[in-house]
Amino acid sequence: MTISVVVADDQELVRGGFAMILGAQPDIEVVAEAGDGAEAVEAVRRHAPDVVLLDIRMPRMDGIEAARVVCAESDTKAVMLTTFDQDDYVYEALHAGASGFLLKDVRRHDLVHAVRVVAAGDSLLAPSVARRLVADYVSHAPQRGPAPELGALTARESETLVLLGRGLSNAEIAAELVVSEHTVKTHVSNVLSKLGLRDRIQAVICAYETGLIAPGRN
Template sequence: MPEKIRVLIADDQTLVRTGFRVILEAEGDIEVVAEADTGTEAIRQAQLVEPDVIMMDIRMPQLDGLAATEEILRHPDPPTIVVLTTFDQNEYIYRALRAGAAGFLLKDAPSTRLIAAVRAAATGDSLIEPSITQRLVERFAEPAPTGGTPPQLAPLTERELDVLRLIARGLSNAEIAAELVVAETTVKTHVARILTKLGIRDRVQAVVVAYETGFVTRGR
């Protein structure tokens, strides 16, 4: 039997933590190994239990989720962090993505999306609500002047640039494969090479890079 996905839930609301725990532990492949009600406790528990995925609320006492995310991701081989948020926290979400969070989930999302978010985070595959991620980056990134391939993306091949452009549009690996008429395994290889060449952790940071370099811009 494969190992379960180990999850830490960090949120200052007891009802939220309890609800998430009940939903996640009903799944045979997920285990909630710890909870935290402050950013400081989230850091401590992350070091203590070494979860695979952290569901991190932004607004918590002592130390907020953004600062906790930055601290946790400074350590070697950190867990994947998914930020829990509400619609009025867009700017914080973008800062969290830049800090290295793998994505975000609306706190009132259906249980199916919570489960899918944990599984996606554990595998490094596409994020939940990729179109929202794209909208946030469009709103808060400061794109560089366009014109040719940005120097930061020079290591990428033409096909890898094609894949990056589609990642920035919020497409999953399967959707990119269909768009480019290639196998999904080929897309996964391209994505892995893009992340390695750009020195970034995951595809969300790839979206940020695509917009901040001006490679992809609003409406382009």
């Protein structure tokens, strides 16, 4: 199965480099490139790609607003491209529905891996930038206290949410709970469904905002 991708960045060399790397993969097709957020949104509407890579800072419409529109209108997964240290407002992308974050100096292998992971329905929590973003975001966001919907979770599902909040992968959660990865996938799916969450990144936010995980705790 071929993964379709739109690459959006206002720097032509960066955009072209990413497109070339991804397009060289046998299972990935770059269906369009965009120089700003508005073009990215139109490209997504036209091509309905599996994944869109969005630079945070672009003219006309920035990557966060583009992600918000894309995630609201389609099933396309948005991955944000960031320099991190310069992008103080990148935390907004978490609530915009982004499925992951990549540094713009990402290694070739990690870029390809990220697209495959997100296209498969997972989120990028493993890279250090994502964990730093989440930790920094929640340390500044007020905790809203235990949400009533948490009561709908089983004990195992609650444990799974806590481990998601710690940034563990399915394999790591399986080892922690001494269950199969298939069982973990079921627990994760149930958590997202019962709490009305789009993906694992939003599950991490929920775990912190409801106090299940305290900022700075591993």
